[in-house]
Amino acid sequence: MYNKNLTLIEDHHQALKIWQKLKIKNLSLVHLDSHIDFGFYRAKPVRQALEEAKSLKDLKRQLEKTLLHLRYQDDLEAQLNIGNYIYPAMRDGIVDRFYWIIPGNNEKFKSSLKDIKNLTKRLKFQDHYKDRVLKLGNNKVSTKLYGRYFEVTDIFSAPKIEEPIILDIDVDYLLFDSIKNISLTKNIGRRKPWIYPDRLAELIKEKFLKAGCTTIAYSVNGGFTPIEYKFFGDELYLRITKSPFDKTLERIFYLRNRGIDRYFKNDFDLSIADLNEAVGGLRGYKYLSAGFKSSFLAHLYFWLFRISWKMGKKKYARKYYQKVIENDPSYRCKDNNNGWLYWSKGNLKSASDEFKKINFCDPKDYYALCGMGDILLRHRKYKDAEDKYIKAVRLKPEEKQAFLGLASIYICLNKLRKAENILSRLKKIEPFNTGRLILEAELNKKKGNLKKALILYKESVMFGAGNIKIYDNAFKILRVEKDKGLFKYFEHSYKIFKKNFYKNQKKFLLEEKRLNQLDRLANGFKKIDKIINLY
Structure with a gap:
């Protein structure tokens, strides 16, 4: 297996830069991931928009998005993110054939x-190529996507490919056993691997003989990979490039795996014993590079921190957490806890407990301070929230989250000049932030600049914001500030938003048994529908 170019990355879209640097052309992409990571850019170059528009109306929409983008950023490639990086790779001829290997076995594929x-x-609805034939085979689905061959299958049914390929792996692939079960708010804190790195490495070596370039993305940012499993990326790297391991290293991995299994069986004392034995063995092991050894120790200490906290041993937990940061400072990140997942689920008590846990162990954690600020803001404790955000800004003045919180506070308190200054600073940090556009719309609404507020709401939607409050506010303003063009835009985008958002949210809220929230959502749509009918 050819692995001269094997790279570990955090965010998956960094893979594109590697492929471009290596000047790869016309290779098959084998993508092991719980997510497809293919999405079309919203804004396209004018020539491309002219070539790909399906109608005059579609062309007008595309050019409007392009002009809006260019107002904030003159580089259209700045749209690149973790959900769309495969599109430019196909557009620019880097990828010729696209194999998406989804997690799970044959049965999971069928389901x-x-x-x-x-x-x-x-995807094909947005694709300007007309070939829409979908072929079903033995544990595979194939079609054309953006004019290229596209196949979805599982690792056990994947074809054996002998020519050079791009191998692209996301660590979250090991942690979802099916694309039906990729909700991040399901089983918070209880996710465990359906396949371990040793077995996955074996299958990769069997199936894909010549990986000219391999990228492995941790994907901790966003909560796709729980941080306690981040080291699985390093382990996969080692097993692909350096396996077989000696008995000592395999014993350390065995203890780690058994320790994790015992944790999920609530055998906490035995779990801690296994993990501490693994730490002892790893410290004395001489045949790993310093970088991998530190990453592995951080991984083991994080599990010890987590289990100790679960057992109520907070002082031990803090000691272990400090060892985590000593060995790998990258663990001091936004998604080193489950607070944001509980937040998105509406469980503010559990979210607050998660942020306070990290703050207890590491008072200088920027994101824990912001999380605590967000909870306080939600409870309208503006002064306490402001204090948390200001502490966070002092730690990381280049980050956006604390500024969003401060701007929200100042708008709520009618300190509009302060809010304006904060939003101006935020615009320099991140021109495309939809949260900033929404807050600027709120600010202008309070100042009485209703037309400007409508335009900012529209821009936030064009940049991808999906929020029922945007449409509620926009249609309320349109009852006062009559504008047929803006009304038609919001009416059209609202219909699409309602259809997709309500369908997805209804399924999610029913699964989570959050019927009160579902009722509130349905009533929100009814109110907006009523406003539209009265226009």
Whole structure:
């Protein structure tokens, strides 16, 4: 297996830069991931928009998005993110054939067939190429995507490819056993691997003989990979490039795996014993590079921190957490806890407990301070929230989250000049931030600049914001500030938003048994529908 170019990255879209640097052309991409990571850019170059528009109306929409983008940023490639980096790779001829290897076995693939079909249909709706034939084979679905061959299958049914390929792996692949079960708010803190790195490395070596370039993305940012499993990326790297391991190293991995299994069986004392034995063995092990050894120790200490906290041993937990940061400072990141997942689920008590846990162990953690500020802001404790955000800004003045919180506070308190100054600073940090656009709209609404507020709401939608409050506010303003053009835009985008958002949220809220929230959502849409009918 050819692995001269094997790279570990955090965010998956960094893979594109590596492929470009290596000047790769016309290779098959084998993408092991719980997510497809293919999405079309919203704004396209004018020539491309002219070539790909399906109608005059579609062309007008595309050019409007392009002009809006260019107002804030003159580089259209700045749209690149973790959900769309494969599109430019196909557009620019880096990728010739696209194999998406989804997690799970053959049975899981069959149960996911409906989801695969729906996903490919949604993508092909935006695809200017007309070939929409979907072929079903033995544990595979194939079609054309953006004019290239596209196949979805599982690792056990994947074809054996002998020519050079791009191998692209996301660590979250090991942690979801099916694309039907990729909700981040399901089983918070209880996710465990369906396949371990040793077995996955074996299958990769069997199936893909010549990986000219391999990228492995941790994907901790956003909570896709829980941080306690971050080291799985390093382990996969080692097993692909350096396996077989000697008995001592395999013993350390065995103890780690058994320790994790015992944790999920609530055998906490035995779990801690296994992990401490693994730490002792690793400290004395001489045949790993310093970088991998530090990453492995951080991984083991994080599990010890987590279990100690669960047992109520907070002082031990803090000691272990400090060892985590000593060995790998990258663990001091936004998603080193489950607070944001509980937040998105509406469980503010559990979210607050998570942020306070990290703050207890590491008072200088920027994101824990912001999380605590967000909880206080939600409870309208503006002064306490402001204090947390200001502490966070002092730690990381280049980050956006604390500024968003401060701007929200100052708008709520009618300190509009302060809010304006904060939003101006935020614009320099991140021109495309939809949260900033929404707050600027709120600010202008309070100042009485209703037309400007509407335009900012529109821009936030064009940049991808999906929020029922945007439409509620926009249509309320339109009852006062009559504008047929803006009304038509919001009416059209609202219909699409309502159809997709309500369908997805309804499924999610029913699964989570959050019926009160579902009722509130349905009532929110009814109110907006009523406003539209009265226009």
